[in-house]
Amino acid sequence: MQPASPPPPPQPEGRPPMTETTPPVSPVAPAAAEATGAQVRVFSPNAGLIDGVPVTAPPYGDIQDIVISILQQRAQQLGAPTPAVITDDRYGGEIRLLVHPDGSTEQVG
Numbered sequence: 860m861q862p863a864s865p866p867p868p869p870q871p872e873g874r875p876p877m878t879e880t881t882p883p884v885s886p887v888a889p890a891a892a893e894a895t896g897a898q899v900r901v902f903s904p905n906a907g908l909i910d911g912v913p914v915t916a917p918p919y920g921d922i923q924d925i926v927i928s929i930l931q932q933r934a935q936q937l938g939a940p941t942p943a944v945i946t947d948d949r950y951g952g953e954i955r956l957l958v959h960p961d962g963s964t965e966q967v968g
Contacts, residue, residue: 896942897933899926901949930958942967 901907901923905916909929916922926945934941940957947953955968 896944897930899930899943899945901926901945901947903949927958927962927964930956931960931962934958934960 897910899907899909903922905918905920905922907914907922907926909926914922914925914929916925930941930943938960940959943956943958945954945956954966956964957967958964
């Protein structure tokens with residue numbers, strides 16, 4: 860016969876007990892996500908996707924400026940260049956870029 864376990868500590872009124880103590884694990888490791896970089900697809904001068912999220916340029920704006928701006932913000936948050944693979948359906952081409960925190964870009968690969 861095993862000794863009885865001690866009762867759980869009392870919970871404050873109105874709060875359910877906490878059951879989950881660890882955050883869920885992402886299916887893609889952070890290093891792997893960083894290595895692949897952003898996946899960008901441009902459909903028109905005003906519309907595209909960044910990692911599956913729709914982005915649009917304002918009237919008389921250019922989607923290229925919006926995409927670079929978003930990738931620059933990511934680079935600033937990371938404190939390092941953000942790699943990106945950009946597929947442009949307007950021209951049927953693909954390019955690999957590094958977008959730096961200062962907004963400059965360089966072609967890679």
